[in-house]
Amino acid sequence: MRRLNRDRILSIALITPSAVAILVFVYGFIGFTGFASLTQWDTLFPDYTFVGLRNYAKLFTIDRFQLDLRNTVTFTAFFLLACLSVGFGLAVLIDQRIKGEGLFRGIFLFPMAISFVVTGVVWRWLLAPGTEQTGSYGVNLLFEQAGLGFLRNGWYTAPIIWHISSESTLGILLQSIGLGFLANSKFGISWPMLSVVIAATWQMSGYTMAMYLAGLRGIPDELREAARVDGASEFQIYRYIIVPLLTPITLSAVIILGHISLKIFDLVVAMTGSGPGFSTDVPAFYMFDTTFRGNHFAEGAGIAMIILLVVAVLIIPYLIYSARMEVQQ
């Protein structure tokens, strides 16, 4: 009995260093960042004069930050859509008992082993549009050579923002119901951001495929057979049986991909930076820029806390849900 007690204490002693490290480096540091965001620390030298929520109020009036929010929404929406559909599609195809399954899986998944920086450098080159003088580069050149010249475009260099024009019928309609502010490029879709989405999807859709494939393999064949006996078509089987059964996988994928897209930094830095007219700027890059290049520490801390808050809203329910699921098992 004495031995057991000693082991109890020892077990807690073993985990204490890690627990303390997490307490300090995660929770303590977050607390400090939160505190710094409430001060007027605006140079290399800390100034902890308390200013309340002033930094936050100011942030939301800054054009760059508003554009960052727009870009993050664009990126997250298209990235999730692309990864989930490509990942699910590939998983379903691979699950059809095909030859060379291992090879295809390997090809779709290998980008996960690569750094976002490498991905960014390569895709920057692939999607470099070229100029009048040099002719087309990269993918544009490929389009040209394949007779698809009409697909050529400026990719991440063309500062095109799709948005509702204030002169269009819809824009006028929105104005008449007091939503005129929506007919603005700040509520648009940034075309350069979609180049980054292509690169990110290239990197992450294989991962989504792997998750779906694991899910598909976990569905017993009897279920499909039973549905087939009842006369269901292949499409109906997927629509009414497989997809609903894969909901937990879809949820996990949305959380994982979503939190990656909200934090996205490396890929943007390596591929485009802020882009023309901040068209590929994201909060994480703004935070880095303003804090470590501009020494506006309080402002940077504010941006960091906003990113954290959005990620936490996504992650914390998921962690609680996962913990509950485990207790049930």
Added chain:
Amino acid sequence: MTASRLPRPSRLFRPQRLLIYLILILAAAFFLLPVYVLLITGLKSFQEVNLATMWAWPRNLSLASFAKAWNGSQAEGFRGLSGSFLNSIYLTVPATLISAMLGSINGYVLAKWRFRGSDVLFPAMLFGMFIPYQSILIPLVQVLQRIGQITKPLSATLLALAVPPALAWFPPWLANFVPAYGTIGGLILVHVVYGIPITTLIFRNYYAAIPTELVEAAKIDGAGLLGIYRWVLFPLSMPGFVVVIIWQFTSIWNDFLFGLIVTSRPAVQPITVALNNLAGSYIVQWNVQMAGALLAALPTLLIYIVLGRFFMRGLLAGSLKG
């Protein structure tokens, strides 16, 4: 989750199967496109680098771009990647091993020696895996700088060591490992700390799957906490270690943000930061950039090719489902 099962009879007719293969092959082409460009651009000689033929296979294979990306060019004024490649190895290997060990012990305690509060501690630790690191960077730099002030005498002593001239490189090299701001040691510390959640998660799930009867039997035989770990769990841990080591090696090697923030001197920068600098300077030709990108990707790609199976497991563990 993965289950071996009887081969399912092919139900789809031939034309449909052809379509499946066609789509898969097109998708594979999309995934391999960047690799193709990396390879052919990197393998071209400087004379052959021409935008009009950038998609064509090189006529003469040349490793000149790789040599230039590795060694740099004094004349053109850019650093090669050789130094930072080594930095990344010095950083990744110790950080990976330390965090695997820590994760194994944490996972053991959380799976087999649960105590009051461990149900709260575990998810609280996991949260650290998802946070945007921007939210900890400011105090991190401050603390590392403070540690740097404290460890200054240690670094100074190392640098003042009287060693034979042939070993003159050794003390400064060693001083880079004193954990602080702007050193490889500091980066190791950061990666070990922020690696705790994922390594703990993987090991906890791994050990949870090992029957508790084994532990109970060892207890009856008189083994204590450490004995059970050493003689029962640890010998069974190899697959867990492989998964964690691959996962940590890949993520530490591929990390950019911490490298960028913690190391300001090129002498201690990891390869991702150096590659970004190389690619960001307009004087460096595309073929050198591509060769550099391939060099930076090579170690993790090799691991993926050789140990892909375990890589998969790590990935799926990262999504919280063991």
